[in-house]
Amino acid sequence: MTEEKCAHIEAITTVKRAQRRQCEECAKIGSRWVHLRVCQECGATRCCDDSPSRHATKHARASKHPVIASAEPGERWLYCYPDDAIAEY
Numbered sequence: 001m002t003e004e005k006c007a008h009i010e011a012i013t014t015v016k017r018a019q020r021r022q023c024e025e026c027a028k029i030g031s032r033w034v035h036l037r038v039c040q041e042c043g044a045t046r047c048c049d050d051s052p053s054r055h056a057t058k059h060a061r062a063s064k065h066p067v068i069a070s071a072e073p074g075e076r077w078l079y080c081y082p083d084d085a086i087a088e089y
């Protein structure tokens with residue numbers, strides 16, 4: 001895992017946390033998720049790529065929102081899709 005900074009991540013001053021501990025899309029369709037991610041653009045909570053529906057990635061592609069944060073307890077990192085960059089905070 002390389003730690004590279006990108007302009008998207010550097011622009012984030014306050015990391016958005018999950019409002020509720022559930023994937024909003026999975027909750028609608030009754031699906032399950034593995035880990036949760038929070039979009040740092042709009043605060044949407046979505047599931048990770050280990051989850052069957054991969055809603056975080058789908059949301060990032062569809063909305064062009066670049067950065068997610070892990071919503072898992074004890075994890076403090078941000079990931080930027082366009083730059084494929086990860087940074088701890």
Ligand SMILES: [Zn+2]
Nearest residue numbers: 006008080083
């Ligand atoms: Zn970036």
Ligand SMILES: [Zn+2]
Nearest residue numbers: 023026047055
């Ligand atoms: Zn989901």
Ligand SMILES: [Zn+2]
Nearest residue numbers: 039041042065
């Ligand atoms: Zn978003």
